[in-house]
Amino acid sequence: MNDNNMDSDQVQQTDGMTLEESTSGPNQRITRYQILTLISMASVNFSSMICYSILGPFFPNEIVQIGAKVMLISGLFVSSGCTILFGLLDRVPEGATFITLCFIVRSVDAVGFSAAMTSSFAISAKVFPNNIATVLGSLEIFTGLGMILGPPIGGWLYQSFGYEVPFIALGCFLFLMVPFNMYILPSFAADPTKDSFFRLFTHLKIVLICFAIFTLSSGLGLLDATLSIYAIDKFDLSPGYVGLLLLGLSLPYCLASPLLGIVSDRFPSTRPWLMVLGGLSTATGFWFLGPVPILQIQSQLWLLVFMLVVIGFSLGMIAIPTFPEILNCAYENGFEEGLSTLGLVSGLFGAVWSIGMFCGPTLGGFTTQQLSFEWAASVQGGLAFLA
Numbered sequence: 381m382n383d384n385n386m387d388s389d390q391v392q393q394t395d396g397m398t399l400e401e402s403t404s405g406p407n408q409r410i411t412r413y414q415i416l417t418l419i420s421m422a423s424v425n426f427s428s429m430i431c432y433s434i435l436g437p438f439f440p441n442e443i444v445q446i447g448a449k450v451m452l453i454s455g456l457f458v459s460s461g462c463t464i465l466f467g468l469l470d471r472v473p474e475g476a477t478f479i480t481l482c483f484i485v486r487s488v489d490a491v492g493f494s495a496a497m498t499s500s501f502a503i504s505a506k507v508f509p510n511n512i513a514t515v516l517g518s519l520e521i522f523t524g525l526g527m528i529l530g531p532p533i534g535g536w537l538y539q540s541f542g543y544e545v546p547f548i549a550l551g552c553f554l555f556l557m558v559p560f561n562m563y564i565l566p567s568f569a570a571d572p573t574k575d576s577f578f579r580l581f582t583h584l585k586i587v588l589i590c591f592a593i594f595t596l597s598s599g600l601g602l603l604d605a606t607l608s609i610y611a612i613d614k615f616d617l618s619p620g621y622v623g624l625l626l627l628g629l630s631l632p633y634c635l636a637s638p639l640l641g642i643v644s645d646r647f648p649s650t651r652p653w654l655m656v657l658g659g660l661s662t663a664t665g666f667w668f669l670g671p672v673p674i675l676q677i678q679s680q681l682w683l684l685v686f687m688l689v690v691i692g693f694s695l696g697m698i699a700i701p702t703f704p705e706i707l708n709c710a711y712e713n714g715f716e717e718g719l720s721t722l723g724l725v726s727g728l729f730g731a732v733w734s735i736g737m738f739c740g741p742t743l744g745g746f747t748t749q750q751l752s753f754e755w756a757a758s759v760q761g762g763l764a765f766l767a
Contacts, residue, residue, distance in 0.1 A: 448499040448502055448503050448506070448719060448723070449499075449503075449561075449565050449566070449567050451495050451496075451498070451499040452495070452496050452499040452500060452503065452561060452565070453558055453561055453562055453565075454492070454495060455491075455492045455493065455494070455495030455496030455497075455499065456492070456496050456554055456555075456557050456558050456561065457492070457555070457558050458488060458489070458491060458492030458495070459489055459492035459493050459496060459554055460551045460552070460553075460554035460555040460557075460558070461551065461555075462485050462486070462488050462489035462492060462551075463489065463547050463550050463551035463554060464547060464548050464551030464552070464555075465485050465551075466482070466485050466486070466489070466547050467543065467544045467545070467546065467547025467548045467551065468544060468547075468548075469481055469482060469485065470543050470544065494730060497726075497730055498723065498726045498727050498730055499723075499726075500726075501516075501703065501722070501725075501726035501729065501730075502719060502722040502723045502725075502726045503565075504516060504519065505703070505704075505707065505722045505725075505726070506719050506722055510645070511641075511645050512645070512703060512704040512707065513640070513641040513642075513644035513645045513651075513700050513701060513703070513704045514638065514641040514642050514644075514645045515641070516637075516641060516700060516703055516704075517637035517638045517639070517640055517641025517642070517644075517696075517700045518637070518638045518641065520633065520634060520637035520638075520696070520699075520700075521634050521635075521637065521638060523634075524630050524631070524633060524634030524637075525634070527630050528627065528630055528631070528634075532623070533546075534546045534550075537549060580706075580710060580724060580725070580728055583709060583710075583713055585709050586706055586709050586710070586728075589655070589702050589705055589706050589709075590706075590728070590732045591766075592655055592659065592698055592702060593698075593699075593702055593729060593732045593733055593736065594732055594733075594735060594736040594739070595659070595662070595698075595736070595760075595763045595764045595766075596662075596695055596698050596699055596733075596736065597732075597733045597734075597735075597736030597737045597740065598736035598737070598739050598740030598743075598744075598760065598763065599662065599666065599691070599695070599736075599740060599760050599763075599764065600695070600736075600737070600740065601736060601737045601738070601739070601740025601741045601744070602740040602741060602744035602745075602756060602757070602760050603629065603691075604740075604741065605740070605741035605744060605745050606741075606744055606745060606748050606753055606756060607622075607625075607626070607753075608622045608625075608626075609753075610748075610753040611625055611684070614679060615681050615684075625684075625685065625688070626688075628685045628688035628689050628692065629688045629689075629691060629692040630692060631692065632689050632692035632693040632696070633692040633693065633695055633696045636692075636693045636696040636697075637696045637699075637700055640654065640696050640697060640700045640701075641700050644700055644701045644704065645704075648704075648708075650701075651701035651704070651705050652701075652705070654697045654698075654700075654701050655697065655698050655701055655702070655705075657694075657697060658694045658695065658696070658697025658698035659694075659698060659764050659765065660764075660765065661690060661691075661693070661694035661697065662690075662691055662694040662695060662698065662761070662764040663761040663762070663764040663765035664690065664761070665687045665688075665690040665691035665694060665761070666687075666691065666757045666758065666760045666761030666764060667757070667758055667761040668683065668687050669684060669687045669688070669691070669754075669757045669761075670752075670753060670754030670755075670757045670758060671683070671754065672754065672757075672758045672761075673752070673754050673755065673758075679754070702729070703725065703726075703729055706725050706728065706729070707721070707722070707725050710724070710725060740760070743759075744756045744759075744760065747759055
């Protein structure tokens, strides 16, 4: 009996050593355990992001048929309902039922979110045709505020009231936005167009700008998935300080976006230069974020924070000029001026952004696991340099 217990303990210790070695040994071959984990995580990211990106080709046409206002309000309504339902999923039995319902709710939520965001970009560009970059840059302030205030408010609601309340509160807030927007938002007429979503990809300039958008979102996805773990392991930071660390990325982006939008609108010829300089600065930021192992520079907290500030500002230099630049390129190549083309460009932007948000965490997480965060950031810097 004692021998059996001893054998069992030895087996457990051996399994524990195997698991630890398979995840911590950087020079060992990839194991079956790691392959299956990677496949699982990739499937989650893929299924989540394809729900957003797959809508790009046909949602612009829906804007023309049912109207941008109706699509925006419908998207808010669907997203609000799904957010409330997601907060109630803790009452569902564990196992396959829970996983299936989570996937269904988040997929439907993705449809609503994509509808709202696609029509939001199109409406903004329609109402402010001569100040697109300025308006989008100003709106990024509120995007950043949502990202900054979301974690502390959600954490406080969770600690005070439990799992359900944060989602129910957010869902109710989104639901209140439905009658609010129905009342204040005017209707927009649009004529059907023969232009195709895929016709945009026949122009090299648009393809290159899309690659810049891809590097932007993939970089944010990489940092979202790996930065907090790296900061905790490397500098022994608490989760609260990690949240403050992330402000170094989002705050410069929010503050710089309106200024960059004004410059982009007043001096349209500067847009390509802004994207080029933004790409070079972003590449430098990622290379020194680790820093690159071949430089043999010791990682320090002040350097990490400073590079996050550089990346945040540089991402604004890339992001803000892209939408008006794609739009101008479309008009120069015969696309009709109007809401239909605005919807096509908005859908394209959202689709490429979602693809980057899928590839960034997936490939970056794989590189981090097999090599290190420093190498993952270096690869991302290389992509930004190419853009």
